[in-house]
Amino acid sequence: WKTLDDMDLAGKVVLLRVDVNVPMEHGVVTDATRIEKIVPTVKDIQAKGGKVVLLAHFDRPKGKVVPEMSLGHVQAALAGALDCKVVFAADCIGPVAAEAIAAAAPGDVVLLENTRFHAGEEKNDPALARAMADLGDVFVNDAFSAAHRAHASTEGLARLLPAAAGRLMAAELKALEAALGQPQRPVVAVVGGAKVSTKLDLLGNLVSKVDHLVIGGGMANTFLVAQGIEVGKSLAERDMADTAREILAKAQAAGCTIHLPIDVVVAREFKAHAAHDTVAAAACPADAMILDAGPQTVAALEAVFASAKTLIWNGPLGAFELEPFDAATNAAARSVARLTRAGSLISVAGGGDTVAALNKAGAAEDFSFISTAGGAFLEWMEGKALPGVAALDV
Numbered sequence: 001w002k003t004l005d006d007m008d009l010a011g012k013v014v015l016l017r018v019d020v021n022v023p024m025e026h027g028v029v030t031d032a033t034r035i036e037k038i039v040p041t042v043k044d045i046q047a048k049g050g051k052v053v054l055l056a057h058f059d060r061p062k063g064k065v066v067p068e069m070s071l072g073h074v075q076a077a078l079a080g081a082l083d084c085k086v087v088f089a090a091d092c093i094g095p096v097a098a099e100a101i102a103a104a105a106p107g108d109v110v111l112l113e114n115t116r117f118h119a120g121e122e123k124n125d126p127a128l129a130r131a132m133a134d135l136g137d138v139f140v141n142d143a144f145s146a147a148h149r150a151h152a153s154t155e156g157l158a159r160l161l162p163a164a165a166g167r168l169m170a171a172e173l174k175a176l177e178a179a180l181g182q183p184q185r186p187v188v189a190v191v192g193g194a195k196v197s198t199k200l201d202l203l204g205n206l207v208s209k210v211d212h213l214v215i216g217g218g219m220a221n222t223f224l225v226a227q228g229i230e231v232g233k234s235l236a237e238r239d240m241a242d243t244a245r246e247i248l249a250k251a252q253a254a255g256c257t258i259h260l261p262i263d264v265v266v267a268r269e270f271k272a273h274a275a276h277d278t279v280a281a282a283a284c285p286a287d288a289m290i291l292d293a294g295p296q297t298v299a300a301l302e303a304v305f306a307s308a309k310t311l312i313w314n315g316p317l318g319a320f321e322l323e324p325f326d327a328a329t330n331a332a333a334r335s336v337a338r339l340t341r342a343g344s345l346i347s348v349a350g351g352g353d354t355v356a357a358l359n360k361a362g363a364a365e366d367f368s369f370i371s372t373a374g375g376a377f378l379e380w381m382e383g384k385a386l387p388g389v390a391a392l393d394v
């Protein structure tokens with residue numbers, strides 16, 4: 001794929017697909033990370049003499065106009081982050097959009113209404129992609145986090161105009177390539193979260209790519225059950241035990257070492273500050289549940305991390321939203337942060353929950369790269385081609 005460096009943008013109208021699907025409460029943006037991350041791309045296009053027209057989705061309006069999901073709600077946050085005038089157009093195609101683009105002064109950014117207000121967006125309708133293409137001269141995709149969707153404004157449009165990856169898209173792809181493409185070995189993947197069933201493809205792909213796979217969170221309980229260990233009232237998918245055993249066998253054949261909890265923190269209630277004990281992983285009482293990994297597990301993980309060159313992380317190691325069951329996630333995250341700061345580890349993390357957990361641990365800033373993507377990060381880790389990226393290559 002091409003980048004902004006390969007494009008002549010002087011005097012061109014640049015349709016820039018971004019992901020500003022940001023958390024919002026009562027119409028106010030509560031976390032502007034995704035907005036801040038697109039600033040370098042917008043500035044670069046402006047510096048090269050292009051007029052920036054933003055295309056984006058917000059939430060899931062399912063082809064209908066839903067006023068609460070209007071991109072008008074992010075206009076002020078965008079203007080603040082970009083430090084320029086942002087003109088809003090109430091449609092992403094047709095005369096309303098065309099007139100706003102024509103009227104915009106040099107240096108203004110035009111923000112078009114939610115692409116998902118049109119049913120053709122999610123269907124990747126060629127007519128909708130054509131109507132968008134008619135508004136501009138070139139297409140730049142900076143929405144890595146929406147690249148797993150083959151939609152009109154991601155995949156369709158890239159096929160109709162000269163297309164390139166924006167700065168954020170290029171940085172995301174470079175970081176992921178460094179982590180799983182041709183990484184420095186040993187490579188460790190940390191995969192946590194509640195359920196094995198939602199991350200089957202991920203685990204299956206990783207065991208053949210990484211040297212160490214750390215399994216944490218509720219998923220680890222399913223693996224303990226698969227090894228004949230009783231886990232009391234813990235969250236575990238008992239019907240996935242055979243699948244877990246297959247993953248263990250596949251890992252062994254591929255030379256990937258799987259790390260499961262050695263000790264665990266157990267409680268009788270799923271709530272913050274519930275009375276708790278630390279026991280061996282095989283000693284969870286019948287009336288208790290595992291809510292976190294224990295200190296011996298953390299010490300073992302720190303040794304694995306210290307021996308590694310590359311680390312990729314998705315999913316918390318315990319019930320990190322409930323104190324003190326965030327302890328293992330925090331300690332492991334801080335250990336990765338320390339090693340990264342010291343220059344001995346390249347660390348990449350992604351996924352909504354994961355980034356929240358790393359932020360809570362105060363570790364996110366020291367990671368080599370934090371992806372803005374949730375679903376797209378997972379699909380990339382699963383080894384799937386992302387349509388929004390693939391279309392940039394044609």
Ligand code: 3PG
Binds near residue numbers: 021060146373375376
């Ligand atoms: C995200 O928030 O992960 C992206 O914006 C994609 O959103 P979607 O899951 O609604 O397609």
